[in-house]
Amino acid sequence: MNKKEYEKLVKKYSPSEDKLKNALMAFVSGGIIGLISTIIYVIFLKFDMDSVTSTAYTIVILILASSILTGIGFFDNLVEKFKCGIIIPITGFSHSMTSCAIDNKKDGFITGLGSNLFKLAGSVLLYGTFSAFILVVIKVIFNG
Template sequence: MNIEEYKLLVKKYTPKEDRIKNALMAFITGAAIGILSILIFQILQSYNINDKDANIWTIMILILMSSVATGLGFFDEWVSKVRCGLIIPITGFAHSITSSALDYKKDGLITGLGANVFKLAGSVLLYGIVSSFILAVVEVLIHV
């Protein structure tokens, strides 16, 4: 059996992921996070906080909630069940940082926690900053 034949065989016997079910699950939980943040936003508005500040507070509350859930040890079980529904929103970003911090704290504050805290979130930060820079340049060019 040559390599090409084997690769075809591997393709045949590798179980397919249930993409539709996963997408639906992610859609529903992602939407639930959206609804939750609107609720938080409206509660904040009712305390006479302006829209801009309420926005930031909403994000911070979501980050706090997911980080605490990670620290208490049950967020990872939710993530493995609903997958991208919790990974894509800001909750996933916070979770990735908290879980790395928890994992590496025993390797020392500098060599462990400090060096590895952005292990998963680093790419999000780097490419987030790069793409926002490019978009800013585009915007400047449009308005010149």
């Protein structure tokens, strides 16, 4: 049996994932997070804040909330249910850092927590910044 035949055999017996259900759950849960943040944002606007400041505060609140939920061991249960719906928004970014921090806390503050805090979030930061840079270059070229 060669490599190709075996891969075919494995594929035959691999269970199919409920992609539609997962996508729907992610759509709804991601939407709810969007809704919650819009509500928080509007509340801040009511308190005479300008839109830039209220955006910043909204993000801080979401980061804090998901970080606390990770800390009390609740967020991973949510991830199990809603998957990418709560991993893709900023809640997931915060969750990835807090979970790394908890995981490596006992390996020492420098060798554990410090060096592993960005284990998962590092790629988001690097490629996020890099793609922002590319987009700005494109924008400058076309819009001046």
